[in-house]
Amino acid sequence: MAGGLQKYRHLGRDSAHRQALLRNLVTSLIKNESIHTTHPKAKEAQRLAEKLITLAKRNNETAKRKAQGILYTPDELMPKLFGELRERYADRPGGYTRVLRTEPKDKYSQAPSAILALVDGPRDMRFAMTAAAVARDRALGKEHTDITHMNVDKVTKFRKNGQKEFEDMVARIQTLKTKSP
Incomplete structure (x- = not known):
């Protein structure tokens, strides 16, 4: 439905494919602290990444289980998420990520590109x-x-x-x- 109210971007995918895409983007973001993708994908991945870091700040068993359900390689990334990133953002009330618009990655599609990065990190x-x-x-x-x-x-x-x-x-x-x- 064109112009209708949407709770999120559908990104031209069905729900399972969209969820897998966002999980993959967030897993890469936690691993590398910066990713380059299209602007709509970056904005949607930003929402999920903010929620994931908020879970890490809670640091309880329920939060750890939910985070394991989001990350594709939890055994590799859980120590970083609940260790280094939780300590880095302990005093920050929100806004753990930043989306910076860039030139289009692909000269053929000309899709609007962006860099999604964690703030206050070594690659800020x-x-x-x-x-x-x-x-x-x-x-x-x-x-x-x-x-x-x-x-x-x-x-x-x-x-x-x-x-x-x-x-x-x-x-x-x-x-x-x-x-x-």
Whole structure:
């Protein structure tokens, strides 16, 4: 039914295929902390990933059973989900993932692409981009803009050693810039 109210995207698949697709995407996300897919798939996988990390934060037997039902390789990923990721997001009230739009992956279909990534991790793209902006401003002797200050606050707010990690990243970027010709 065109234009009707939908609770979720159907993604052109029947329910079993859609559920298998989303489980596979979320399993890959937990394993690699970042995946590249189409934008609608990323938005739907984001919903399931947020629920899975919320389950991990509960850290009880019922939550572990539900998480095992979602992940395809629970024996491999349960320690990471209920260990490292649960500790990383213990103080964060939500928003564990980020969807970043990208250029289409396939030049033939031109489907809108996106990167679905866990925030505050070692592969957090906003963290690296903000550090690069701060390093550039410092090299040019310019004041930071309001947006740069806001992004620094966002990327360091929920990290345990956020400000120290951020300054280390800025220093690494500055040394890379000085070494290049």
